[in-house]
Amino acid sequence: MGIKINVERTSAPKEKPEISQLGFGKFFTDHMFIMDYDSGEGWHHPRIVPYQQILMDPAAKVFHYGQTVFEGMKAYKTPDGRILMFRPYKNLQRLNRSNTRLSIPSLDEGLVMEALKQLIKVDEDWIPSELGTSLYIRPFVIATQATLGVSPSEKYHFMIILSPVGSYYEEGINPVSIYVESEYVRAVTGGVGNAKTGGNYAAGLKAQQEATEKGYSQVLWLDGVHRKYIEEVGSMNVFFKIGNKVVTPALNGSILEGVTRDSVIRVLRHWNIEVEEKTISIDELVAAYRSGTLEEAFGTGTAAVISPIGELNWQGDKLSLNGGRTGPLASKVYDFLTGVQRGTVEDPFGWIEKV
């Protein structure tokens, strides 16, 4: 690549956690990548350094005006010791789309890919290899200029941190109960819902918290305009099997264009299963449930890959899906995708990137 990334290795490696303790995003590896932006100079000084706290001015714009974007992706260690990533370029392209929406200067995707690979290699020993585990990769940009005017920052940090994560499912893929949210709204067309930026997640915290208190693990978001069209489930895209067809909300500007979503659509079509991206109302969904054609529902995202929905609570009505058990389609897609990701199932799409 010809890009020089300076590497400073830690002199005090941390102790690695037990696999059983991992959870999600709780432990971080020994190193991180960091690069700076200054207007005039552009992105500069790419470097790998020991994982450490960073010094921030209290007036940094990210603290006040939320000018930040991030990505989430994973690396897997195969049974024979190779390190694989899943469609990383899709994430880097989305990162730059998020940057554009948030008035953040674009990143060189080639450089970021190179940084990712080098960082993963430096912390290779941190990648767990047990079934279901992986190395979660969090690239992100924060605005660091220390002035309070409401305008795009003239300084940024781009960073990548790595976290070994445990299996999302303790004992095999398992369905969750979902609360259909009718009070709070996550995002609206014309806003930033299709960018991976902090504000969308901040806006969802309260609904998530109230759903948890009611015993539900996530909310199903409805659109902010009509308050009746399905958007996403928690931080996942969502799919429904209705009769012989699979439907998922169309990309309308307010939902995130998930990499897993795109992969699921392509896998299903590869299997000759009809998939439609369309506007889906909650009424249509309930009608399908009542008529017995709503067979399965599942969320899709990097963290869980596939998250089957066992129950939907819509204004107090509890709709039990596939008897509250994981459906056959969700299982099949899950097995295929996780197999490709771990290198145990052939990859017909060229999705795997070796590190």
Next chain:
Amino acid sequence: MGIKINVERTSAPKEKPEISQLGFGKFFTDHMFIMDYDSGEGWHHPRIVPYQQILMDPAAKVFHYGQTVFEGMKAYKTPDGRILMFRPYKNLQRLNRSNTRLSIPSLDEGLVMEALKQLIKVDEDWIPSELGTSLYIRPFVIATQATLGVSPSEKYHFMIILSPVGSYYEEGINPVSIYVESEYVRAVTGGVGNAKTGGNYAAGLKAQQEATEKGYSQVLWLDGVHRKYIEEVGSMNVFFKIGNKVVTPALNGSILEGVTRDSVIRVLRHWNIEVEEKTISIDELVAAYRSGTLEEAFGTGTAAVISPIGELNWQGDKLSLNGGRTGPLASKVYDFLTGVQRGTVEDPFGWIEKV
């Protein structure tokens, strides 16, 4: 109060900037206030320390999920040397409303008021006294827990930083040109538009940037549902004088409940001018303009106090208001409010708080 706030004074005071250099939010005083939150322990360790960079874990939730709120208020030095604040309790109440919306633990308003006063006194020499200048006060909360799960943080910093600011208007109050935004949306009912949180400002950056490129200083936001009702102007509330009546958008959940907005409404009513808080469509506004009854428009907010609108660009149509000059009502309200704030006009409402 009985609250012990530890004070560590700087041993290296900074040089103070020239009044002409001040601008907005570019310089910070010698000290800052900081207090920590840990679940279990609550808010603790309130302290005034030298203004300094803070150490943050790269995984801190504020960087990823935008869990942050802030306030903006001012202190003024009167010609006879007193220090006055304007309705600070309103800001502290709003800060706690924002906290609730963002799943951040509430702050003790009495303690925060005490912290504000002590901090301002420590940095008293930094308050400029020239006409139009003031000390801008920025209280804010940031989520500091270093884990990547999307859930409310278990650790926070609450901080107050102070910035001496110059006159918003170089030579007396002056009208701005405003672009009516029809593509981007700032906030929607059910979202976080009525909370003072970073994500709302991040969502507005791109529209603001494009308006600036077209030669406009701010955008007028329309609602995200119908895309036709007036919401706010940039980071200000907005008022229109139509015939003998003044109208301003009603508090609908997606606009901020401005302290200046409330003050303007009360002042106008005190002067027996009719004020109506209602839903105002852009069509209604344009119709009033065409019939010659739209006499004045102005934004209201802590930074500018009153910002008259000289021109509105609605889909290419340029509506010139009051001949592009500051209207008599905007002038009168501006003179009254800034006079009360600086202690040169009697305060009939009990809005002034001495430090």
